Amino acid sequence: MTRRLSVAERLASTEKDALLDDIARHSEWDRFLVEQAVLHFGESLTEWSCNDLRDVLPDLGPGYLGAAIRSLHAAGIIEHTGQYVPSTSAATHAHVISVWHLTADGRAIAAQRRNARNEQRKAAA
Numbered sequence: 514m515t516r517r518l519s520v521a522e523r524l525a526s527t528e529k530d531a532l533l534d535d536i537a538r539h540s541e542w543d544r545f546l547v548e549q550a551v552l553h554f555g556e557s558l559t560e561w562s563c564n565d566l567r568d569v570l571p572d573l574g575p576g577y578l579g580a581a582i583r584s585l586h587a588a589g590i591i592e593h594t595g596q597y598v599p600s601t602s603a604a605t606h607a608h609v610i611s612v613w614h615l616t617a618d619g620r621a622i623a624a625q626r627r628n629a630r631n632e633q634r635k636a637a638a
Contacts, residue, residue: 550566567601593612
């Protein structure tokens, strides 16, 4: 026999589903912005957190940045360092967030994109 959900549990589930729907509606452009920021910070800094990214990204809505980071982690582009820092986002109330670095695959992708940009600049000159 399955357990019946309380009213509070049903409301929380509905809110979570609405947030997931909102995250899924984000455009390819939003995903590209997050990827570019991750690759830039990954090449420029040894380690970085979402605090660094939020300073340069537009407001992407609640939960999107974290979902995008988890996706990049699952794809093997970034790796958790095992370190945490307090979040600077007021919405998180200073909860701790992960510190990341690029994997070898992430560094290769960043180098490919950088080289492609350099080639485009040369062709345009």
